[in-house]
Amino acid sequence: MLGNNTMEKFMALDWVMLGGGVFSVITAGIAYKAAVRNYSETSKDSDKSIYVAAVTNERAKWREELRKSVAKFCMLSIESEPNIPKLLQVKIDIILRLNPRANDAPLAQKHKFDREIKESVNAIFEAVKSSNDSVALDQIIMLEGAAQELLKQEWEKSKTEAFAGKVK
Secondary structure (H helix, E strand, C coil): CCCHHHHHHHHHHHHHHHHHHHHHHHHHHHHHHHHHHHHHHHHHHHHHHHHHHHHHHHHHHHHHHHHHHHHHHHHHHCCCCCCHHHHHHHHHHHHHCCCCCCCCHHHCCCCHHHHHHHHHHHHHHHHHHCCCHHHHHHHHHHHHHHHHHHHHHHHHHHHHHHHHCCCC
């Protein structure tokens, strides 16, 4: 038979082994939870980066398309025999790229250039239809300035978003 002292050693050893096992399970659980959290945060950061890149790329395309449409509209506007249907098509293309809420009171200042572009494009179209070259030329100058300002504003917004990693 084993003595009391030996039995106590076995029981103490069982408690130590049990405690070590419990400690290992708890440590593994904490490590697992930390790994899941880290993966989740990394995944969120990756998703956010992809989203910001996609929005930034779309803004770049939008700026380029607006730039080309405004240039084309201006060129069509000064032709000696203007092609009114083509001019109308490019006018619509430009207007569809602008914020439709540019005249709304809370957004009026923020979208000032959208509004100015729309007003100029409409005025140029009407002046060309009625052969009023001086009004058309004055409005072309205004259109160029408003388009430059809008493109610059959007470029600055894209740079800020890309740097901060947040889309406005």
